[in-house]
Amino acid sequence: MDPLHLLVRWAHVAGMAAILGGALLLWWLAARRPPLDDRLTTRVAERYEWIFWAAIGLQVMTGVGNLGAFGNALPPPESAWGTKLTIKLVAVLALALFSVPRTLIVAAGSEADTTPHLSLPLLYGSTTVIVIGILGLAVWLAHG
C-alpha cells in the first residue's frame, strides 16, 4: 500500500478515536453525580468541540480519500456494500447536523464561563450513541 493511503487510513481511524473518546469522557463528566467543578466540565467541553470539528473535517477528507483508493472499481449503489455506504453517509450527515446545536450550547456556556447546561449529558450521550453506530457501519463496510 502506498504511504499516502496508509497515512489517510491512519488519520481516519485516529479522527474517529478522538471523536468517540472525547464524547464518552464528556458524557461521563456531564452526567457525574456529585458533579465535578462546573467550570472544568465547561472548559473540557469547549476544547472537545474544537477537536470534534477538526476531526469531522479530517474524517470527511480522509473518508473520500479512502473511497478514492477504489477508483473505478467502487461497488455500485445497489450492491450490498453500496447500500452500507449510503447508510453510513446519511449517518455522518445526521451526526454533523445534530452536533451544531450541541457546539452552540457549549459555546454559549463558555462565553459566560458558567455552570454547564443541563442538556449536556443528553447531548453527549446521544453523540456517543450516533458515533458508535457510525463506527459499527465502518467496521461492517471494511469487512465487505
Add this chain to the structure above:
Amino acid sequence: MAELTKPGTIERDRLIAWALGTFHAGVLLVTLVLLLHVTGGLPSLLGGLNTASGLALFAVLWVTTVWSTRRTLLGALGPALRNEMPIYQLVGRAVWRGGINGAAFLVGAGLVLAIPIVLSGSSSAIYSLLAGALFFATFGLVGAFVVGCTVGLLFGGIDALLLMAARALLESP
C-alpha cells in the same frame, strides 16, 4: 455592542465560526458524494482524481469556508446567542459571503490543480493551463460566485434553524 468585544465572546465566536465553517464544507462534500454515489457517477469522478489533489482541494474548501463563515458571523450574535441583527440581514450576508467563498475556492482549486502541470515542465500543457486560467478568470468566477451565493442561501437558512434549536435548548429548564 460592548458585549461583543469581551474576550469570552471573541473566543465563543471563533469556536462557532470553526464549527459552522467545518459543518458547511463537510456537509457540502458528503452530500455531493452521496448524490454521486446513488446516481452511479462516483467511480468515474474518483478514477479521474488522485488522492493528493482530492485532499488538497478539500483543504482549500475548508479554509475558505471557515474564513467566509467567520466574516458572516462578525458581530451577528449577542449574549446567549441572541441575534444582534435582523435575520434577513444575516441571511443576506450569508448569500454574499457564500458568493465570495465560491470565487475564492475556484481560485484556490485552480492553483492546486495548476501546480502539477507547472511542475511537469511541458510547454504545451502550460499553454493549455494559461488558456484555462483565462476562462476561469472570467466565466468561471461568475459561475462560482452564483453557485456560492446559492449554497450560502441554503446554509444560511439551515444555520438559522440550528440556532433556533440551540436557543430553545438553552431556554429549556
